[in-house]
Amino acid sequence: MKTKLLNPGPVSMSERVRGALGAPDVCHREPEFQELFGRVRRRLAAVYAAKDTTAVLVGGSGTAAVEAMLSLIPSDESSLVVANGVYGERMAAMLRAQRKNHEVVSAAWTSAMPIERVERALATGAFRHVLAVHHETTTGRLNDVASLGNVCKAAGATLLLDAVSSFAGEDIRFDDWNLSALAATANKCLHGAPGVSFVLATDAALRRPSGATSVYLDLQRLAADQAKGMTSFTLATHVTAALDEALSELEEGGGWRARHATYRARSTQVRTVLRELGVALLLERDADYGVTLTSFRVPEGRSYEAIHAQLKHDGFVIYAGQGNFDGSIFRIAVMGDLTASDLDRLGRSLRSAFV
Numbered sequence: 001m002k003t004k005l006l007n008p009g010p011v012s013m014s015e016r017v018r019g020a021l022g023a024p025d026v027c028h029r030e031p032e033f034q035e036l037f038g039r040v041r042r043r044l045a046a047v048y049a050a051k052d053t054t055a056v057l058v059g060g061s062g063t064a065a066v067e068a069m070l071s072l073i074p075s076d077e078s079s080l081v082v083a084n085g086v087y088g089e090r091m092a093a094m095l096r097a098q099r100k101n102h103e104v105v106s107a108a109w110t111s112a113m114p115i116e117r118v119e120r121a122l123a124t125g126a127f128r129h130v131l132a133v134h135h136e137t138t139t140g141r142l143n144d145v146a147s148l149g150n151v152c153k154a155a156g157a158t159l160l161l162d163a164v165s166s167f168a169g170e171d172i173r174f175d176d177w178n179l180s181a182l183a184a185t186a187n188k189c190l191h192g193a194p195g196v197s198f199v200l201a202t203d204a205a206l207r208r209p210s211g212a213t214s215v216y217l218d219l220q221r222l223a224a225d226q227a228k229g230m231t232s233f234t235l236a237t238h239v240t241a242a243l244d245e246a247l248s249e250l251e252e253g254g255g256w257r258a259r260h261a262t263y264r265a266r267s268t269q270v271r272t273v274l275r276e277l278g279v280a281l282l283l284e285r286d287a288d289y290g291v292t293l294t295s296f297r298v299p300e301g302r303s304y305e306a307i308h309a310q311l312k313h314d315g316f317v318i319y320a321g322q323g324n325f326d327g328s329i330f331r332i333a334v335m336g337d338l339t340a341s342d343l344d345r346l347g348r349s350l351r352s353a354f355v
């Protein structure tokens with residue numbers, strides 16, 4: 001029995017994707033790698049068919065891509081960060097580290113994005129950029145980016161999105177939502193291996209002067225080099241080959257829509273079992289959640305460690321709460337290579353954990 005990962009990335013890979021990690025060694029400066037990463041970039045941009053956008057590969061985990069995306073903010077322009085979880089706060093921490101002027105509009109982690117407060121803040125004219133998280137993995141809430149995008153558009157502000165745990169699993173309307181860029185990673189809804197992430201940005205945004213405060217994470221430099229067919233630094237070659245294979249799997253399986261439907265069915269199954277067992281959702285309504293992950297309250301008199309241990313014994317890795325929720329919630333993600341029989345087995349394991 002193989003252990004299945006139900007944490008929000010890295011995910012359990014298919015044998016096909018894992019096989020690509022064993023592809024022949026290639027030099028990142030040779031034409032064969034140029035061809036590979038060029039194809040991966042085109043396929044990433046094609047997942048949502050966003051117009052006039054370019055995918056820029058970044059070496060590192062999702063956080064590297066988010067941080068590289070902040071190169072789109074020049075040091076003399078101010079940003080507004082919308083935070084209702086760990087990942088919104090992380091973007092504020094990055095701006096702090098980069099010494100870029102910003103303010104944070106925060107909400108309780110169990111609440112929706114405070115769109116009206118964002119609107120009021122933007123009305124002052126003080127902010128050129130808005131940063132937000134699409135799927136806030138802290139709780140599993142799918143934030144209302146459509147409404148936020150409208151507010152940004154009306155105020156003439158650019159919108160930069162952390163879509164790390166939603167890209168390829170949720171609907172993303174790059175144009176309708178007025179996005180300038182989003183950041184995502186190989187090893188969540190795309191089902192690749194960890195080590196490569198990317199920013200999908202409009203060509204207009206990439207043409208602006210770089211606001212990078214780092215040599216490695218200078219998005220405009222990475223974009224300019226990749227446009228010429230080279231990667232600025234050694235990109236994880238095997239991980240890129242695995243991402244290419246994962247993109248083939250995604251396309252052959254019917255693209256993000258089919259994956260979204262699969263995740264929805266899996267999450268519904270998990271929520272149904274736990275509801276029957278009397279375990280409560282963290283968020284108020286089922287509809288607050290996306291399809292990739294659900295957060296549950298640890299029931300009175302039980303410990304997260306005991307639940308985790310039982311599931312691990314049965315071959316499943318679940319995820320603890322972060323920050324404020326440490327010990328009081330647990331999370332189950334349904335991304336990655338999972339079969340119907342894995343899901344049934346998970347149901348039995350949950351039942352035995354909560355008897």
Ligand SMILES: *Cc1c(COP(=O)(O)O)cnc(C)c1O
Pocket residue numbers: 008009061062063064066087133135136137162163164165185
């Ligand atoms: C996973 C995740 C990240 C990045 O995490 P890494 O550990 O750096 O890959 C960023 N934002 C969100 C919303 C995430 O779920």
